[in-house]
Amino acid sequence: MSDLSSLGDLRGKRVLVRSDLNVPLEGDADQQRITDDGRIRASVPTIRSLAEAGARVVVTAHLGRPKGAPEQRYSLAPVSERLGELLGADVAFATDTVGESARSTVAGLEDGEVALLENVRFNAGETSKDDAERREFAERLAGLADAFVSDGFGVVHRKQASVYDVAQLLPHAMGDLVATEIDVLRRLTDTPERPYVVVLGGSKVSDKLGVIDNLLGKADKLLIGGGMVFTFLAAQGHEVGRSLLEQDQLDTCREYLARAAESGVEILLPGDIVVDTTFPTGEATPQPRVVAATAIPADCLGLDIGPASAADFAAALSGARTVFWNGPMGVFEVAEFSDGTRAVAQALTEVEGLSVVGGGDSAAAVRTLGFDESAFGHISTGGGASLEYLEGKTLPGIDVLED
Ligand SMILES: Nc1ncnc2c1ncn2[C@@H]1O[C@H](COP(=O)(O)OP(=O)(O)O)[C@@H](O)[C@H]1O
Numbered sequence: 001m002s003d004l005s006s007l008g009d010l011r012g013k014r015v016l017v018r019s020d021l022n023v024p025l026e027g028d029a030d031q032q033r034i035t036d037d038g039r040i041r042a043s044v045p046t047i048r049s050l051a052e053a054g055a056r057v058v059v060t061a062h063l064g065r066p067k068g069a070p071e072q073r074y075s076l077a078p079v080s081e082r083l084g085e086l087l088g089a090d091v092a093f094a095t096d097t098v099g100e101s102a103r104s105t106v107a108g109l110e111d112g113e114v115a116l117l118e119n120v121r122f123n124a125g126e127t128s129k130d131d132a133e134r135r136e137f138a139e140r141l142a143g144l145a146d147a148f149v150s151d152g153f154g155v156v157h158r159k160q161a162s163v164y165d166v167a168q169l170l171p172h173a174m175g176d177l178v179a180t181e182i183d184v185l186r187r188l189t190d191t192p193e194r195p196y197v198v199v200l201g202g203s204k205v206s207d208k209l210g211v212i213d214n215l216l217g218k219a220d221k222l223l224i225g226g227g228m229v230f231t232f233l234a235a236q237g238h239e240v241g242r243s244l245l246e247q248d249q250l251d252t253c254r255e256y257l258a259r260a261a262e263s264g265v266e267i268l269l270p271g272d273i274v275v276d277t278t279f280p281t282g283e284a285t286p287q288p289r290v291v292a293a294t295a296i297p298a299d300c301l302g303l304d305i306g307p308a309s310a311a312d313f314a315a316a317l318s319g320a321r322t323v324f325w326n327g328p329m330g331v332f333e334v335a336e337f338s339d340g341t342r343a344v345a346q347a348l349t350e351v352e353g354l355s356v357v358g359g360g361d362s363a364a365a366v367r368t369l370g371f372d373e374s375a376f377g378h379i380s381t382g383g384g385a386s387l388e389y390l391e392g393k394t395l396p397g398i399d400v401l402e403d
């Protein structure tokens, strides 16, 4: 797999870098504030080393999941400003991705300067399932550069134009962030020290349930929290009220529970849940209450694991020698629903062995809850990407870099 040196002398070359700058934001659509800049910080070293080598660096990235057309609230403009502050240099921001603004911004770059293109997902071609449509968009992106560097670890599991197709059109290399991430994850898949405990939560439930299939043969214990809990509880026949639920995954969850029982892998589900009657949006004052996981009222949503479950999860983590955690245990962005996530994070800091936290929101959670990053073995910038790596799946954005 080629590293940056394989691209040769970069002076004067236009280098397109795919970074993952998908950071959490808050505030009105036209006045967004970045609440955690971890992914931008993680992207800086590769961008800086390309600039220092004299390249004209063109960064492309996504923010959120817009539907193939511009939407103010998903603009990368605030990210561009923060990137400039962290680089200590101006970042030229193009207000489109492959249009007139992008072309003139790139044409105006001097050696060692950096530009950021507007959200690549404002273009339907980026995420299209149609190979020809994706390819056509990738050709327009590739037209802006002489070489491509893949450094957005959080998106390498996506077969998307700026991650996959563009690498087929330009001389390419793997960025240092992706290389470092893969090195750590390899330690989890090769010979993890036991007990090996995996904690899963978050909200991208259908994306992430699949990893359990593979982990049932590898991990000793699986702790399930966050939005993932309710599909399991419903699969066991319990009422989950208005909680996040993936109806079409009920059979899959039943199968996982049955296989875990047969194979002796412990799947630990929370026994109590913090609920409220509305999802916290910032207007209503939260009215949290703790209920048994088997008795969630029909008008409520589960928003965190309860205090007894948090203690159970911490106990299950003590003595672990390898831990992988993806997905917050609750809506940690709101103080009233952050205790479960805090308890799991605290337990991870006490693990003597390798503890890995993966995912944009999980990493943001440990930082915004005040934990010191150095208390964890590794904080990965990719949740879905690291899970798919652990599943043993081929990651399109890595595979395409093999020559
Ligand atoms: N019970 C829940 N219901 C709804 N959303 C939840 C719940 N628990 C956690 N979340 C949300 O999950 C989001 C993070 O999920 P996800 O994107 O899967 O994690 P990551 O980015 O770490 O991979 C957070 O914004 C959090 O508020």
Ligand SMILES: O=C(OP(=O)(O)O)[C@H](O)COP(=O)(O)O
Residues within 6 Å of the ligand: 020, 022, 064, 065, 154, 155, 158, 204, 358, 359, 360, 361, 381, 382, 383, 384, 385
């Ligand atoms: O936030 C991300 O992934 P993660 O939530 O799995 O860590 C990446 O930026 C990928 O985003 P996507 O899941 O919308 O493709």
